[in-house]
Amino acid sequence: MIQSIASLGILGAAFGALLAFAGTKFAVEVDPKEEAVLIALPGANCGACGYPGCAGFAAAVVSGKAPVDGCPVGGPSVAAKLGEIMGQAVDGDGLVKIAARMCSGDCDIRGDYQSIDTCRAAHIMGGGAQACAFACLGFGDCVAVCPFDAIHMSEKGIPIIDEEKCQNCGKCIIECPKNLLIEVPKASAVHVNCSSQDTGPDTRKTGCATGCIVCGICERVCPHDAIHVVRDPANDSWPNPRGLRNIAIIDYSKCVSCGLCVEKCPTKALVLQEGKEQGSREARVAVQ
Amino acid sequence: MRLRTFRGGIYPPAMKGTSQRPIVDLPAPAHVVIPMQQHVGTTCSPLVKVGDTVKIGQKIGQCTTFISAPIHASISGKVKSIGAVDVANGNKVLAITIENDFQNTLVEGIAPPPPLEELSPAEIAELVREAGIVGMGGAGFPTSVKLTPPADVKIDMIIINAVECEPYLTCDQMIIIEEVNYMISGIRAIMKALGLDHACIGIKINMEGAIDRLHEIILEEKGIDIVPLVPKYPQGEERQLIYAVTGKEVPSGALPQDIGIAVFNAATAWSIGHLLADGLPLTERVITVGGAVKEEGNYRIKVGTTVDQVIEMVGGYTDTPKSIIVGGPMTGFGLYHTNIPLTKQNNGVIVLTEEHVKEEEMTECIHCGQCVQVCPARIMPNRIAKLVKKADVDGLEKFNVLDCRDCAACAYVCPAKIPLLHYMKIGKNYVNEERAKNRA
Known part of the structure; x- marks a missing residue:
């Protein structure tokens, strides 16, 4: 009994001394900045930034290869922290963003x-x-790729995004072959629930009652000039990063989520999410 | 003499019940739907407006790029609508719908071109281009482009593809049996356009009637040879045909013209022959209607006739259809619905019933390697399917997924019922997407 305690004790002491020696002798120098960046990151290791995990991104930020606002999950708050650590100013609109779907899934099956x-x-x-x-298409490639379990298929067979879980990593946006997912400000309540680039009559022919028919009513009623129907992206200066045509596009920097366009939209291609803060419609009154 | 062939391949049942049925002209339908893209290349823009009156052979679609073919009206009548329609491969394409006035008025200025002796190679290519002739075996590559190879390419061999290796399809066989003279004059025009005095016709040994007919003809025709081939699938695929006839392989990523070979489909040569005889642009073609329909057979149809109309004209279905395919059953397109226009390159409508379409559940790969054995492109479908599941684009490139020619031999033999062809297509989509991204 005493023998075994003694032998294990000696072994433990010997290995402990060895490890202590190795710890100081072979220590890896870590840039304190890199460590600080890693601590500030969300730690989800989702890979959405394009680097292998948060540690890879932290190293890239410190070496100047990645921008301080390169973590889509962290959003503006993490970008601000990283900017402070790195001593850089952060651009961007400072809005927390999430993914939103642009299809109601109402068309016929051919x-x-x-x-x-x-x-x-x-x-x-x-x-x-x-x-x-x-x-x-409803097979849920977006569900499979989401690292945060934030997307689920509804009974109708279209993806529903859990806004609380969504971290805006952008993986679903890349994955969707129909490009139906976009990045929107989390606070915004009004969204275009269609991405059809057909003309109005062609959209109707698909049997979808809730598609954008390019009528332009939303554009006319909007008091803040925040929504516009893009017919020909080549001759239209409206912000349209994807070059979409024949569709209403919201400029979220101007939209206050008043919901007027949603009320007027004849096909309900525009949707208003309940429970979000809505801005005033006063600007319209002023125009009148 | 030992029959020539290629490595790999399969022997599906021939199912060529229509192989001796004479070509029947189907009546012109009440309306035709003419897609503005019936070829590889850019979509044509319409030259007519809704309400215009058009005549047979009138050019109604044109585009300016080199790799394209103009589109002509196949009936006379009024333009009813212009809009996107579904085509056989599932895509939506801009199309012109023409309502038939049953007057059959020909457009002015249609006259037989001067005899072949008086035409220069450039004139032949221009005639073929203006007539809108494309590869009629299925791919729809504009024939005029093949007839005008770039200056640094020297074509030294012409192969005519009369193999028709897919099950069911017999339209090329009937063209040879009934209208071989048109095909021969088309081959002569191709030879003249490319400045060669020799051409080979690759044909399967079991094409009853067609081989005899060709043997009779070539006794009189100098410079045209017949190369009998093993009735194996996909012997009619361009690269396998070239290998069987010449022993040369087209390198990965290259075109047949890079090794000095041009391949033309028998039906393409036949339509050039028709063009030389009457000057009419390509507005008709022969298709095989096979499977569960009342009157199986080979039919001459107007381009733009829909699958619905064809099936009605041949007497309707004999049984509930399970799958309707445009093209051959191996490489054709299963349709989502039957309101689909038939284009210049569609060579068949096959109606399959429950008896032939078995829904079998896909199981795990058992690594038997049969797909690798049969693959004529010598790639590894089993490995590629795995890489597709992992979305490993670099791996797909390394395993040469782009060499796949969509022959479906791998999916045909797979005992685990894995839709390997579909995986190949996804793999190619991944690689092409990546390449497009890198180019941008």
Whole structure:
């Protein structure tokens, strides 16, 4: 009994001394900045920044390869912290952003699709079984790719984004073959729930009652000049990073979520999320 | 003589019940839907407006790029609408719908071109281009582009593809049996356009009637040879045909013209022959309607006739259709619905019933390697399917997924019922997307 305690004790002491020696002799120099950056990051290791995990991103920030606002999950608050550590000014609008879906999934189904059940597989077979070429395919590639469990399929077969869980990593935005997911400010309540680039009559032909028919009513009623129907992206200076056509596009830097366009939209292609703060419609009164 | 062939491939049941049925002209339909893209290349822009009157052979779609083919009206009548329609591969394409006035008025200025002896190679290519002739075996590559190779390319061999290796399809066979003279005059025009005095016709050994007919003809025709080939699938695929006939392989990523070979489909040569005889642009073609329809057979249709109309004209279905395919059953497109216009490059409508379409559940790969054995492109479908699941674009590139020619032999033999062809297509989509991104 005493023998075994003594031998294990000696062994423990010997290895402890060895480790203490190795710890000082072979210590890896860590840039204190890198450590500070790593602590400030969300630590989700999602890879959305394009680097292998948060540690990889931290190293890239410190070496100047990645911008301080390069962590989409952290958003403006983390960007500000990193800017402080690195001593850089942070650009950007300072809005917390999340992903939003741009399809109601209401169009007709034109036939059977039987093969690999992923969106990408269906998309390359002539765009899938949906009558609308811009419709959600409903196989949930976005659900599979989400590292935060923030997307789930509704009973109707379209993805629902959990705003509390969504960290705006942007993986679903890249994954969706139909480009139906976009980045929007979390505070904004009004969204365009359609991304059809067909003309109005063609959108109607797909059997979708809630598609944008390019009528332009939203544009006319908006008191803040925050929504515009882009018909031809080549001759339109409206902010339109994806170059969409025949669709209403909201400029979130101007939109105050008053909801007037949602009331007037004849097809309900615009949607208002309940429970979010809505701005005033006074600007319209002033115009009148 | 030992029959020539290629490595790999499969022997699907031929199902060529229509192989001796004479070509029947189907009546012109009440309306046709003519897509503005019936070829590889850019979409044409319409030259007519809604309400215009058009005549047979009138050019109604044109585009200015080199790799394209103009589109012509196949019936006379009034333009009813212009808008996007679904086509066989599922995509939406701008199309012109023409309502038939049943007057069959030809457009002015249609006259047989001067005899072949008086035409220069450039004139032949221009005639073919203006007539809108494209590869009629399925791919739809504009024929005039093949007839005018770039200055640094020297074509020294012409192969005519009369293999028709897909099950069901027999339209090329019937063209040879009934209208071989048009095909031969088309081949002569191709030879003249490319400045060669020799061409080979690759044909399967089991094409009853067609081989005999060709043997009769070539006794009189100098410079045209027949190369009998093993009835294996996909013998009619361009690269496998070139290998079987010449023993040369087209390098990965290269075109047949890079090794001095030009391949033309038998039906393409046939339509050039028709063009030389009457000067009419490509507005008709022969298709095979097979499977569960009342009157299976080979039919001459107007370009733009819809699948619905064709099936009605041949007497309707004999059984509930399970899958309707435009093209051959191996490489054709299963349709989402039947309101689909048939274009210049569609060579068949196949109606399959429950008997032939088995829904079998996909199981895990058992690593038997049969897909690798049959793959004529010598790539590894099993590995590529795994890489697709991982979305490993670099790996896909390394395993040469772009060499796949969509023959579907891998999916045909797979005992685990994995839709390997679909995985190949996704793999190619990944690589092409990545390349487009890098170019931008």
